[in-house]
Amino acid sequence: MTVLTARRTRWGLAAAGGAAAAAWWLGDRAPYPYAQRTLLDIPLPYLTCGRLDEVLRPRPGERILEIGPGTGLQSVHVAPQLGPAGRLDVVDIQPEMLDHVTRRAEERGIANITATESDARTLPFGEETFDAVYLVTALGEIPEPDRVLREVARVLAPMGRLVVGEFFDRHWIPFGRLHRLADASGLHLETRHGPTLAYLSRFRPCPRPGTVMSAV
């Protein structure tokens, strides 16, 4: 093999490796592995539970849906704020995650969390069921986030709110893309906290023709 051929082969292999890595980074949509669950308990900048409270504003008596709770870092923080008359539904595609949330809630004496195994692209709830829906570092991991947003718009009450938290990892949805997807699903932007690399944003269902709105 000449020096030139050897160099070309090395460059070819490097390019193929780079393309495979890029395809994995951009294309893989496997759910977050339960084996790596301990990492989920590390609070991310701009996405702390305190910030989630500011943007979601959970209130006693509300029924709220969390999609993709993982091990329940946010669930056990939000559910107690809903009180005994309120309820937090958590939906995840991985039963191990839901079992983890349920155990964690039991250890803390939290009795108002209901766990349901489901794919977020087909939510097992009726129209206008929830006062609020939230997803933290979950939307980008789910294939077809546009379908998830349409489902969220369907299950949200007319004055409900959606909060989406995204962080720069390989499943990250840049804020601009989320804004466009939400718009197309009938959800309009109300506020965004944090830079595009790590943000929490709140949306509301777009008013239906003839509706008189009074936001809280």
Ligand SMILES: C[S@@+](CC[C@H](N)C(=O)[O-])C[C@H]1O[C@@H](n2cnc3c(N)ncnc32)[C@H](O)[C@@H]1O
């Ligand atoms: C990165 S974890 C985020 C966990 C948690 N929200 C947090 O911030 O710690 C993403 C979660 O979304 C769930 N998930 C992935 N695909 C899903 C789908 N199609 N439907 C419902 N949940 C899904 C995963 O099982 C996982 O629990």
